[in-house]
Amino acid sequence: MESILEIKDGCVTSEQLLRSYAFARYLKIYKKEYLEDLEKKGEKHSEEAKQKMELIANLTLKDIFQIFEREAKGADLEKDRAIVRFLDGCYHHYRNKSFSRLVRMHNEIVTSTSETQSSIKSKISDKAEELSELIILTRRRLLDKVGLGHGVSRSHGLDASPNVTAGEISGHFCNIPSTYSKIAYTNLTVTADIKTGIHYDTSVNKRAYPFYELEHNPLNLDNFVPEDWVAVPLKVGKWLIITYIHKSRGSIEMEPGLLNLFPFYKVDKDFTSKKPDGIFFFGYPGASKEDLGFYNDKKNDLLIGMVPDLPEYGYFGYCKKPILTLHNVLAILKGDFPLHCGCNRYVVGFDKDTDEPFISDIYIKADDMGKAEFYKNDKDKLKKLKFYGTEIGAFACLDGFSEQAKMQMIGREIGYNASYGTNARQIVPVAEESEVSTGSNLDILLYINNYDLKKPGETMVDTDMPVKDAIVHFHDGRRCAAGSTQTGRGGTEISYWANPFPLLKDNDGTIIHKDLYEKYTDTEEELISTIEKLVKTGDMEVGVAYSMLMAGVYEGNTDEKVLDSGFKNREEIEQEGPIRLAESLIVSVKEFAVKKREKLGKNMREVDVTVAMIGDSRTGKSETAEKMEGILNMNIA
Incomplete structure (x- = not known):
């Protein structure tokens, strides 16, 4: 699967940031993509591509730290500038093309009364802002060091925060039926700070397949890898529906939209006795078209919704509608x-x-x-x-809104498929x-x-x-x-x-x-x-x-x-x-x-x-x- 960037490091200096596991992992991802792109261009500009490929392929963390440590001149300065230009491309790739999650564990929301979802939300929002400022500062230091800092001294308005900054608790704090105990090994995101004003493209921009009741349970736990999922306990009406989103690109982009659409279920000391009313999986690997739908597990008193990991289901409507379907089935049964x-x-x-x-x-x-x-x-x-x-939130089609209304949404929205022309959608609170x-x-x-x-x-x-x-x-x-x-x-x-x-x-x-x-x-x-x-x-x-x-x-x-x-x-x-x-x-x-x-x-x-x-x-x-x-x-x- 195409990976997302999960950040668990705590960094306060540029040096700590550059030594972090998250930076090393993202640098590896970007180097691979950069070199593949150079190989394609190299057919027409072979010599230029060859020089860059050698530099980037052999780039080490020592080369980057050396930029801070020395006053380079001549050929050394040109090499450092080439490295910084590459890292600046990495920075812009991170801001515009990556999907990143900054994660902090906060089990104290459940284990004590000293913290709440609201208080943790304030803390993780501060963490997102601090990380953004550190990334921008590090970029500016590198550019200034090699004389490329013209035009970047003012960074007001730039945002290098993660797509989602999550406060999580252990999934074992939820009363998951024993039949499904494996899913309890996925942590629960119980509060979050999301980067808004962002627009994502998905593989399709409309629904074409119904979400019907199934006669079989579509959840094959043999294919469930706990660390590959994000789990969010949503309050949908009066019910707790835990939504599991696969961390692969094409699926994870649905998380910010859902966080702008539904409220979190209240999580406190009493949460440990609460059994979910429904569980929903989006982007399930190995599931087939026959598994699209919901199943009523009457033995465990649990509704299960499933959207397979197939490109024809890569649309936010396949998250929103199935979750609301589970709500409505629960309402009808009640x-x-x-x-x-x-x-x-x-x-x-x-x-x-x-x-x-x-x-x-x-x-x-x-x-x-x-x-x-x-x-x-x-x-x-x-x-x-x-x-x-x-x-x-509202999953709004922009076609019928006034220009004034559209302007009022700017900065608050999570958008999807703005480039499609028709049926462009935004989720706004x-x-x-x-x-x-x-x-x-x-x-x-x-x-x-x-x-x-x-x-x-x-x-x-x-x-x-x-x-x-x-x-x-x-x-x-x-x-x-x-x-x-x-x-x-x-x-x-x-x-x-x-x-x-x-x-x-x-x-x-x-x-x-x-x-x-x-x-x-x-x-x-x-x-x-x-x-x-x-x-x-x-x-x-x-x-x-x-x-x-x-x-x-x-x-x-x-x-x-x-x-x-x-x-x-x-x-x-x-x-x-x-x-x-x-x-x-x-x-x-x-x-x-x-x-x-x-x-x-x-x-x-x-x-x-x-x-x-x-x-x-x-x-x-x-x-x-x-x-x-x-x-x-x-x-x-």
Whole structure:
């Protein structure tokens, strides 16, 4: 496998850095790549290549230290300059092409109360910064020593920190079932500092293969080498899902994205008794296409997800979607109802003079996936629905965002496949863990139609329909595709409840996961019954929202329809459609807030309104939230 650089040395001087095992290992990696590149170029420039190859092939640590120790002149100075130029290439290769992890063990998070994940995070962030400064200082010293330091005296803005700086504990602190005890020999990354503003390329830029339930356990522990894996205990909804990422290039690049997407599970002294609810493996060597999917190990009460080490699965979506699939399977088995949606909690205040409603805050509860739980307090006459989210980040397709929104992401993002043109994605933090994990009463439930056109002045939020008519839209799950799946861009596809993962019913009506489908539909009956009662009492609204996000490319919309809907051209719709929806949604939220306040008591100065919008990828969930932020001129937290 193509190696990553793991740094475990503690260095405070340039000399210690250059003597470290990590530097020696990386120098060996870079020398090999450099010499192979020279051999290719040598066919045209053989003599020049030969001179460089001899110098680099015979380069030793003594040669490097000699640069610091002597005042070279003449031929010696030229040799030293050639070495420094080579090392400067090594520096730029490290910053731009390598994948590095700085690792520190911190078992005290579990063994004592003196340290927490938060306190260790501060310490390892300092370590990452110190290493970056030391690397930059060492580079500057070498360049200055041989008279090549012009232009590098100012290093502000340069960052030579590792891709990931990890605080780890022994994997044995987790209560792994004995059947899988071998995986406990992989350390757990329980807090991390990640380098953001980085973009990675992967072997593919869209999903093409489903993640279904398997009849066999895909995990072959004979192929599991503990030190070849990174393990991260993620909090996905209410569940602990430990994600194992192979350290090979092509797989390890998914780690920063996951760390920007999901929160860490809380690790303290009580963690030792916690058994994982699911384990997920990405980039598993020796696994075949038949092993792609998840397995329910009922004997050990454990879900196992598997993505083999094959280039056709080299896409971040093959990390995100399977992990959310495990979450949803756990939710279905528990009797909750997974919702493929974006969900915001709006805080609506009332003017002290006019009593008019205004939206004072917006909090993201889910960017892409959540679930509804049934609950009933002693004071409640009816069951209600509480919404919980899963992700603190957004896996955002940039196509539908404004330039201002894109600029606000700069420096906070982990990006993938920016060079592909279409379906470039970024993972950016958008929500607080406390908001995602706290349940909120679900007030408005909408299905997003992303392809039908609406004329100016028409409402983009329609809740004036019977519940049974609204549910038809959720069952159909129709959307115009963006081309990130097998459906071509501009075509429509249907998916039961917008495909909440795993796919329960195929487009032709075929039931795919029979046991899960039956459990899901039993819960759905309770959900619909609950919604009908809540709508009848005015405690909830349900309907359809029209984002028009993909209406410009939808093959069913003629140029005449586009013009009749008030657009100058098809390209304009992608930005303007979600703006119109955002404006209508603001009205709907404030109207519902007024009614909710009437029921709760007129003396209340503010009420919460939680809105979930159901839809698959590129239906306008994130885009509409971004437009609302712009209209209301507030930062979404």
